[in-house]
Amino acid sequence: MFDNLSEKLDKALHVLKGHGQITEINVAETLKEVRRALLDADVNFKIAKDFTNSVKEKALGQNVLTTLQPGQLMVKLVKDELTELMGGDAEGINLSGNPSVILMSGLQGSGKTTFSGKLANYLKNKKTKKPLLVACDVYRPAAIDQLHVVGEQIGVEVYSDRDNNDPVAIAKAGIQHARANGHNVVIVDTAGRLAVDEEMMAEISDIHKAVTPEETLFVVDAMTGQDAVNTAKAFNDRLDFDGVILTKLDGDTRGGAAISIKSVVNKPIKFIGTGEKMDAIDVFYPSRMADRILGMGDVVSLVERAQEQYDEEEARKLQKKIAKNQFGFDDFLSQIQQIKKMGSMKDLMGMIPGAGKALKDVDIDDDAFKHIEAIIHSMTPGERSTPSMLNASRKKRIAKGSGTSVQEVNQLLKQFNQMSKMMKMMQGGSGRKMMQMMSGMKGMR
Template identity: 65%
Template structure:
């Protein structure tokens, strides 16, 4: 996401390369390129103009700054501060006060409302320790009820449906009563969408909101629609006065105009962003972290948070003991693969590491590398997994046939695993040093484009 914008902004900062200080001339040149970058990212020209005017005013106020600070670095800092402010300043929390808390989901058809509802229920269940109930109030789309039932089963959250009832207000009210009876503390109401804004749709969503009096109303918008997403968000807000915006499909939008413009245009914060099809790909929106990503600084805080979510202290202690004894086996390696998978896809994770964003663009990082490793290990017997030393030629041939890999693949993986194990054992003897089983990833999963 934001790759085009990041590249163009980087080009704008390069106009200051070689300059000893900020001047009115080089500031004007850099600001002009920044404005072009924003417009190309589908940011409304008026917003881009106002943004760059603020950047220019701040930069002009820094003309006599200490020479130890490079002009390009200073401009990056100014732009970052303004980007954070443009996107809302700070993360906006979700209101979970209520007994039960009622959350109304609105948006156009195809924006990802139902999928978001499922993701939100999983988020609240796992990260907020809530007991959510999903409610199917889309009475028009034939597959809507089936979809939300599938998602509910996938994330382990019950779904309230009334397939024969065509009155969404009635369904929502009964669902809330059902949640109270079954001790469900959050009710997520998924409503119907349309292919475009129409009077009937607006009236229906307004009636539902008036009837159920939700604690939180979220508008879901497809970020890939760019400036149209912002216009739609404004039209909905004029009718239902929602509390926050959810941007879906952000991984498919390399421009990012919607993320940059919606807070300014609508006056409502972005509360969540969704970046994939998997149900655990929902993140709280942090303006400062997003600004860092846009400027190619990575997002190490989010990376650490994802790692901490998967961290198991007891498992870590067990692995540490095995590493010190040089007894790490394939079962341990497989458990680490599962933890990496839970954090997200490899390329997205690497982009969060400062300095890695640009490097990963030149790499075709193949998540299937993990599948190949998993297939190799699962083709082993329990004895072979626990005792890598027993793997002789005949066993390797059987494993290769079982997982569909070549003997070269098997030998390469076993060699890398052995090297990794020896390295980690050696590092474990050095105070304060350690290792990570994932370091043994087969190199064939990474190739230059």
């Protein structure tokens, strides 16, 4: 995510990060490189120029040149300015209605239908929400079928009417259906349209008037860069939407849309799509995104994802097993499954400070655990629960059954033993303190 921009900003700020002499001249030169990096990221020229001018004014105003650590203060100023440019504080969605209506809009191919499903899944997991998806795309072949498939995948009901070609009537009927069946959130998936298509823009305006949504969201493909920003402006001029959804952010190496869109349309980015899976959705936190762009990671989001998969009862059982030296490969496999639920490995690694830069040329496959799982699945129940019984002949059989080598089986055993020792050590006070610290970080913003 934003790999190219991160690398160029890191190079631009490298001189100032050191302890060399900081002068007004090299501050100006650095900010010139920062502006160039933003332009390469497809950020609008005026926005990039205003950004660097603002950073320069604040830097000179705070006497950066005379501070003990001028480089660090300069990085902080760039980070704060990036945060402000992307919206400052995170903004949630308005769910005050009964039912709350969310209208999805955007171009064809922007990922509206898929994201409608992701948003429904996200709200459903909040426990108090029972969403309904309403299929109002009557133009695209198989659009209704696609939404039904998505709904079935996440366990959310989909309302559709294949005999009706009026999206306004379908949307209104969908809301009535929601009221009658106890749904407290309605997500209306509409057809993709161009801002220059007068007839289609009039249609979505009619849907908007008919359903009076609490939230109108504009879905845009982040990878289209400045085009995404221009399209958002055209739609906002007609629809006056409440917020932006950036999809396919995991494939965006530049970042122009995320950085520019708030400044151009004056509407917040509310959610981002970070992958193809139905749980690949995140609330957009400008401060956290600025940290990631500058290579500082995003530990808070990483902890939040871990806590979403945290099962207290399972954790207590695991703690007892570790204390009694009964931690086995079935438990190890369970831990792997929890990590996989947290998202793509590359995205998770990008949240660890410094890891993104260190692994920028490394292709981290989402199937990174595949061979480990194959080795464990090739063990007998007894071998999984008592790894110490794995002798040479058993290892050979496991390697053959999993399509790996004895060397790989030995490597897994070594890693498993190291992990077991580390987990045993964390049963003490230092482990509890670490968990308390991580829990406390969840409340930070």
